[in-house]
């Protein structure tokens with residue numbers, strides 16, 4: 371009724387079917403969280419005002435896709451229809467509770483003094499096991515800033531993620547694209563790209579020529595002509611991979627607008643595999659509440675691996691896990707337990723176990739075994755006491771791409787896992803490939819993985 375007479379009226383009510391729902395859930399839980407965490411003796415006006423200011427500030431921030439997804443169709447940028455965060459915006463926890471805790475400490479009601487940055491991090495971690503993994507990866511990425519090139523610099527999600535990377539100090543993103551168009555899009559999205567380098571390949575004639583020469587040299591005996599190489603360099607993915615190859619970027623993250631093979635092939639052609647690695651492969655990290663982090667491979671590259679490829683997948687994955695400071699216990703998983711069902715596929719897994727042992731006798735590995743055996747400590751100990759695993763496996767290597775890919779996707783959708791990845795293993799330089807159409811959080815996570823990958827390699831040099 372009010373809107374019928376005044377279209378500039380700002381309306382906020384308790385109703386969930388109108389914009390600006392003023393819901394208790396935005397206030398009480400987080401005021402109490404902050405107050406309890408500093409063991410406050412009471413709640414004063416300063417603490418309530420601090421909560422109010424925190425909500426007002428949050429309403430002005432960009433809304434992540436995870437929240438947008440939950441409120442499809444509603445306005446989500448600061449304005450008359452979005453004055454207050456949505457009731458189920460998970461960010462309210464780590465915005466409001468630290469503000470309340472701070473006010474309690476400043477006004478003498480707190481009996482505990484907290485380091486507020488650390489407290490905020492703890493609150494973020496409490497939201498889910500995947501966030502905990504990303505928390506320490508992010509802290510590691512921040513130690514030294516990697517330059518990460520994104521060929522899909524015009525993509526809205528990439529632009530939003532790039533702004534967050536700068537803000538959070540995860541890396542220095544380089545976006546490929548026409549600068550005026552990228553900036554225009556950033557403005558429309560309401561994000562600030564200050565400090566983000568934007569490179570326009572079409573305008574870099576000399577560079578394109580130089581990169582085409584290098585690609586031609588590399589692939590002349592694989593059927594590529596110079597004219598084709600020059601043509602390829604107009605494609606952002608080739609230009610970005612060439613920047614990485616030439617040392618103008620430390621890592622590349624790509625693939626949000628393409629299929630996985632469409633992104634991987636150019637990367638293999640320009641950057642190639644690490645010395646001594648025959649096949650690259652991909653893994654996912656799966657985080658479940660209250661249990662150890664799991665690693666699944668190969669979830670992305672080798673469709674029908676032979677025993678040698680399976681050996682390489684196991685060795686690369688184990689080495690990645692070790693670099694994270696975790697001791698790998700590897701299970702080669704298939705449909706049978708230690709030859710309970712003899713078939714070419716199960717035999718191949720058992721052969722791969724022997725090959726891995728020959729290559730790295732120190733590594734804990736066993737199989738073939740079924741997936742439930744691999745992760746069930748009691749079953750392993752009681753039914754298969756001869757196993758070489760000292761505990762349930764934390765690394766699962768699957769016999770085929772379809773099994774690995776289906777397993778992680780179902781656990782993501784139905785099993786309550788937070789999945790992180792895909793991490794590409796075995797490339798000569800850090801290249802990581804996004805799933806087509808993924809969200810801002812996924813881009814941030816993979817950029818963080820790429821930055822940590824670059825740091826780990828720099829440390830090995």
Ligand SMILES: CC(C)(COP(=O)(O)OP(=O)(O)OC[C@H]1O[C@@H](n2cnc3c(N)ncnc32)[C@H](O)[C@@H]1OP(=O)(O)O)[C@@H](O)C(=O)NCCC(=O)NCCS
Pocket residue numbers: 592630631632634635638639643648649650651669670671672673775
């Ligand atoms: C990875 C993939 C793209 C390679 O395709 P392909 O048709 O076998 O590759 P090509 O014949 O075009 O080979 C391109 C180059 O990459 C190399 N290559 C292919 N697979 C490789 C691997 N796993 N590791 C390292 N190099 C590989 C080839 O040897 C070739 O090198 P060369 O040209 O220097 O001789 C293909 O295996 C694939 O599509 N995998 C599944 C990807 C997928 O759909 N994943 C699921 C979604 S996440």
